[in-house]
Amino acid sequence: MLRIENLVMRFGGVVACNDFSAEIKKGQIVGLIGPNGAGKTTIFNVVTGVYKPTSGQILFNPTGDQQHRLTGLSPDKIAQLGVCRTFQNIRLFGELTVLENVFIGNHLRVKSDVFSTVLRLPHYAAEEKRMYEKSLYLLEKIGLQDTRNEKATSLPYGMQRRLEIARALATDPKLLLLDEPAAGMNPQETQDLIQFIREIKEEFDLTIFLIEHHMDVIMEISEKIYVLDHGILIAEGNPSEIQQNQKVVEAYLGVG
Amino acid sequence: MREKSKTQITLIILVLTALGLFLANRYLDPYKIRIINLSGIYVTLGLSMNLINGMTGMFSLGHAGFMAIGAYTVGILTMPVTMKEMNFFMQPIVPFLANVEWGFLPALFAAGLIAAFFGILIGAPVLRLTDDYLAIATLGFAEIIRVVFTNTQSLTNGALGLKGIPNYTNIWWSWGVALVTVWFIWFLMKGTYGKAFLAIREDEIAARSMGINLFKHKVMSFAFGCFFAGVAGGLMAGMLGTIDPNMFRITLTFNILLIVVLGGLGQIGGTIISAVIVTVMMEALRFLDEAMDLGFVQIKGIPGMRMVVFSIILIIVVIIREKGLVRRPKGRELTYAKN
Numbered sequence: 001m002l003r004i005e006n007l008v009m010r011f012g013g014v015v016a017c018n019d020f021s022a023e024i025k026k027g028q029i030v031g032l033i034g035p036n037g038a039g040k041t042t043i044f045n046v047v048t049g050v051y052k053p054t055s056g057q058i059l060f061n062p063t064g065d066q067q068h069r070l071t072g073l074s075p076d077k078i079a080q081l082g083v084c085r086t087f088q089n090i091r092l093f094g095e096l097t098v099l100e101n102v103f104i105g106n107h108l109r110v111k112s113d114v115f116s117t118v119l120r121l122p123h124y125a126a127e128e129k130r131m132y133e134k135s136l137y138l139l140e141k142i143g144l145q146d147t148r149n150e151k152a153t154s155l156p157y158g159m160q161r162r163l164e165i166a167r168a169l170a171t172d173p174k175l176l177l178l179d180e181p182a183a184g185m186n187p188q189e190t191q192d193l194i195q196f197i198r199e200i201k202e203e204f205d206l207t208i209f210l211i212e213h214h215m216d217v218i219m220e221i222s223e224k225i226y227v228l229d230h231g232i233l234i235a236e237g238n239p240s241e242i243q244q245n246q247k248v249v250e251a252y253l254g255v256g
Numbered sequence: 257m258r259e260k261s262k263t264q265i266t267l268i269i270l271v272l273t274a275l276g277l278f279l280a281n282r283y284l285d286p287y288k289i290r291i292i293n294l295s296g297i298y299v300t301l302g303l304s305m306n307l308i309n310g311m312t313g314m315f316s317l318g319h320a321g322f323m324a325i326g327a328y329t330v331g332i333l334t335m336p337v338t339m340k341e342m343n344f345f346m347q348p349i350v351p352f353l354a355n356v357e358w359g360f361l362p363a364l365f366a367a368g369l370i371a372a373f374f375g376i377l378i379g380a381p382v383l384r385l386t387d388d389y390l391a392i393a394t395l396g397f398a399e400i401i402r403v404v405f406t407n408t409q410s411l412t413n414g415a416l417g418l419k420g421i422p423n424y425t426n427i428w429w430s431w432g433v434a435l436v437t438v439w440f441i442w443f444l445m446k447g448t449y450g451k452a453f454l455a456i457r458e459d460e461i462a463a464r465s466m467g468i469n470l471f472k473h474k475v476m477s478f479a480f481g482c483f484f485a486g487v488a489g490g491l492m493a494g495m496l497g498t499i500d501p502n503m504f505r506i507t508l509t510f511n512i513l514l515i516v517v518l519g520g521l522g523q524i525g526g527t528i529i530s531a532v533i534v535t536v537m538m539e540a541l542r543f544l545d546e547a548m549d550l551g552f553v554q555i556k557g558i559p560g561m562r563m564v565v566f567s568i569i570l571i572i573v574v575i576i577r578e579k580g581l582v583r584r585p586k587g588r589e590l591t592y593a594k595n
Contacts, residue, residue, distance in 0.1 A: 048465055050461065050464075050465070074464070074469075075461075075464040075465050076464050076465075076467045076468055076469045076470070079464075079465055079466060079467030080467045084465070084466070084467075085465055087461075087462065087465075091459050091461060091462035092458075092459075092462070093454065093455050093458035093459055093462065093463075094458055094459075095454075095458055096451075096454055096455070096458060100451060100454070103448070103451055104448075104451050104452060104454075104455045104463075104466060104468075105466050106448065107448050107449075107451065107452045107455075107466070107467070107468055108466065108467025108468065110448050110449075114444070114447075114449045114476060117443070117444070117447030117448060117449055117450075118440055118443045118444050118447065119443075120443060120447075124447070128447065128448065131448065167466065168466075171466055171467055
């Protein structure tokens with residue numbers, strides 16, 4: 001599905017990510033962990049095209065027969081290929097309503113041109129109806145159908161995170177990147193979130209790549225985990241391997 | 257049910273407006289009719305600028321330039337052939353325009369299209385800039401247009417301007433165009449492209465990550481804004497009958513910006529109301545420009561005093577109600593309108 005090869009990302013003299021390689025297979029949930037400033041979000045930003053990597057390449061293969069090179073593409077192209085993300089510091093369209101936020105997620109799949117939207121030609125009307133119904137369905141899925149006309153920023157924090165996921169789902173992604181989806185959530189909310197991620201993965205046939213600081217979340221849902229420290233990959237493996245890995249323990253606790 | 261009553265209200269407002277315009281056209285003196293015309297034109301201008309600045313979040317100050325393009329297009333295209341010969345006495349007009357005499361409607365269309373064309377031409381490099389940089393670049397562009405028009409003697413008659421443009425603009429033209437603009441922008445913003453514009457305004461990075469091509473959408477919004485600015489410029493030419501490059505100074509852009517800010521960024525209804533109020537006030541406050549005797553102090557007439565009033569209002573609005581005088585109604589629903 002996604003292959004990252006020898007990725008290097010330098011900002012001036014700072015090496016945010018050094019020679020990182022990873023592979024995500026279709027249908028997997030893969031975790032990316034590491035201490036603060038390890039370069040996790042940088043990797044997400046490179047995969048989604050926000051940054052251009054210094055070297056290395058990223059290959060995306062959604063169906064198994066078409067290889068796309070993501071490096072060098074703009075973020076909107078990457079989203080159109082089926083890679084969508086959420087943000088660590090929530091980036092909703094704050095002044096717009098909850099429903100509008102999800103509705104906008106559909107925009108990249110619109111086939112009608114702008115003039116047929118103004119004239120509301122029948123083929124656009126049909127298309128808009130589908131988008132509208134899909135948005136409502138996604139809102140129902142995250143339990144926000146009753147607050148659909150509220151301003152997005154008026155929602156509680158946990159709900160804003162879910163809304164971001166719903167907005168990303170509206171783009172019909174094949175690969176979903178979640179940047180700290182459980183940040184700021186209490187244990188109950190976290191449990192709900194784990195359940196929710198599993199549900200959407202099944203329903204929308206997703207592959208999920210997530211960054212998370214809550215170890216219980218990552219250990220519970222990931223099939224494979226990559227551990228970064230100071231931009232370098234220090235371990236990879238399944239949850240039990242990672243938990244016993246000496247380097248990981250040192251990175252998190254410091255060397256005594 | 258709610259959808260239905262809304263349509264009824266819209267229809268009633270339309271009929272009342274039409275009736276009001278009809279009566280005004282019949283019984284008011286030319287000066288008042290001219291103010292009504294000007295209001296209609298400013299509604300178009302305010303909305304077109306709000307589309308660019310308020311709805312897509314691009315801080316553009318190039319409106320006067322695009323109006324100039326539209327005004328000159330209409331001026332040159334509709335002016336009778338003999339009138340052209342009289343106007344262009346310094347240097348004859350370029351041959352391919354010498355014998356054109358179009359009707360008002362095609363000329364207005366041409367005005368919009370040419371303005372939109374230049375909008376795309378300018379927008380392509382400039383819209384990559386953000387905020388203040390974009391404002392400076394578009395401001396510079398508007399000034400360039402003015403200077404170019406002052407110097408292209410055989411095309412625009414230079415600083416002499418154009419005189420004797422047929423007075424096609426009447427209440428029906430100015431408000432008809434305003435209505436078309438309202439309709440266009442209303443449905444544009446209701447549809448998915450308009451929502452994408454709003455998304456760009458709210459957060460460019462998130463919009464991009466949701467698959468919205470920033471460049472394409474920004475140029476699109478800018479071109480629509482320029483189209484209507486051009487058409488409004490054309491209406492202005494048809495109303496005044498005389499245009500010259502100095503009309504299209506930066507102050508004109510600021511008048512429109514005033515309407516947009518008072519009406520509320522991104523608000524259609526607010527912009528319509530503030531366009532009418534500002535236009536009427538501009539005339540009503542003319543007494544401020546004249547000499548005043550306040551009893552204890554005598555003020556000599558200072559031209560432009562009335563603009564001080566607007567500046568003060570603008571400052572107060574920006575401080576107290578930064579989102580404009582008219583607020584977006586709460587609980588407004590995004591609905592799918594059934595056909």
